[in-house]
Amino acid sequence: MAATIINGKELAQELRLGMKDEVKQLKEQGVTPQLTVVLIGDNPASKSYVNGKRKASDEVGILSNIIELPTSITEEKLLQLISELNNDQDVHGILVQLPLPEHIKEQHIIEAIDPSKDVDGFHPINIGRMMTGQDTLLPCTPYGIITMLQSKNIQIAGKHAVVIGRSNIVGKPVGQLLLNENATVTYCHSKTPDLKSYTRNADILIVAMGIPNVINEDYLKDDAIVIDVGINRVNGSLTGDVDFESAKNKAAYITPVPKGVGPMTIAMLLKNTIKAAKGLSDN
Numbered sequence: 001m002a003a004t005i006i007n008g009k010e011l012a013q014e015l016r017l018g019m020k021d022e023v024k025q026l027k028e029q030g031v032t033p034q035l036t037v038v039l040i041g042d043n044p045a046s047k048s049y050v051n052g053k054r055k056a057s058d059e060v061g062i063l064s065n066i067i068e069l070p071t072s073i074t075e076e077k078l079l080q081l082i083s084e085l086n087n088d089q090d091v092h093g094i095l096v097q098l099p100l101p102e103h104i105k106e107q108h109i110i111e112a113i114d115p116s117k118d119v120d121g122f123h124p125i126n127i128g129r130m131m132t133g134q135d136t137l138l139p140c141t142p143y144g145i146i147t148m149l150q151s152k153n154i155q156i157a158g159k160h161a162v163v164i165g166r167s168n169i170v171g172k173p174v175g176q177l178l179l180n181e182n183a184t185v186t187y188c189h190s191k192t193p194d195l196k197s198y199t200r201n202a203d204i205l206i207v208a209m210g211i212p213n214v215i216n217e218d219y220l221k222d223d224a225i226v227i228d229v230g231i232n233r234v235n236g237s238l239t240g241d242v243d244f245e246s247a248k249n250k251a252a253y254i255t256p257v258p259k260g261v262g263p264m265t266i267a268m269l270l271k272n273t274i275k276a277a278k279g280l281s282d283n
């Protein structure tokens with residue numbers, strides 16, 4: 001039987017509808033959620049992502065403010081800008097689009113953002129809170145993945161989740177969130193020998209490798225739940241890390257690329273911005 005497709009684009013749309021009401025209520029209380037996105041340089045992919053964030057914000061009534069800076073900006077100047085945004089009461093969320101130019105240390109920038117405005121959920125304080133199971137701003141892609149599973153009433157507790165990839169923004173935190181939901185979690189990565197021996201035992205497989213179409217049905221257990229986090233541009237079109245046509249024959253659920261995890265990442269960013277505007281994180 002062919003897999004059920006988890007359409008992230010549709011789910012994100014549905015979530016935005018709910019958020020629109022929430023924002024309306026906040027505005028009636030005199031609070032207009034505001035997201036500031038800092039975009040450095042002129043990477044076309046970054047520009048297109050930032051554009052997506054702006055459009056989605058507009059749709060739910062979140063005020064978005066995009067600050068574009070040249071690649072030549074110094075780390076010192078950028079830190080100064082972040083400090084100003086931290087102190088601006090009207091700004092609820094701050095997102096510095098990654099990747100950054102080589103002369104700027106990513107970790108310096110992430111740690112400079114006020115954790116209560118860190119809508120990416122990348123600050124070590126927020127990561128620590130996530131690890132200890134506290135209410136906090138969660139990293140958007142992992143949060144979106146959990147939301148996709150929950151939207152289909154997929155049970156996570158007791159399942160074996162295998163995560164391929166160990167980045168700070170996807171692999172590590174998604175494993176942590178799955179663990180928080182009582183999954184048994186295995187992390188695999190580029191140095192894992194015999195990847196198939198792990199993935200074939202995965203009830204839930206999260207693929208965040210950055211290699212187009214590498215995961216096919218040979219890697220899957222029957223009726224696996226397959227979440228494709230890959231965003232690869234191949235000959236001008238977007239493709240995931242999973243060979244969708246092959247995998248869909250064996251999986252029970254699968255996410256497509258595009259229209260899968262990507263739009264959910266943006267939806268959760270909006271959710272975090274609303275949460276930050278409500279001042280729910282207590283610092």
Ligand SMILES: Nc1nc(=O)c2c([nH]1)NC[C@@H]1CN(c3ccc(C(=O)N[C@@H](CCC(=O)O)C(=O)O)cc3)C=[N+]21
Binds near residue numbers: 096
């Ligand atoms: N500080 C920071 N936070 C991020 O969240 C962040 C970042 N930097 N740098 C880049 C990555 C990438 N990312 C995506 C978001 C949405 C889609 C998305 O919506 N993709 C659509 C297609 C979009 C298209 O056609 O280009 C889809 O998959 O259907 C993709 C990728 C957020 N990122």
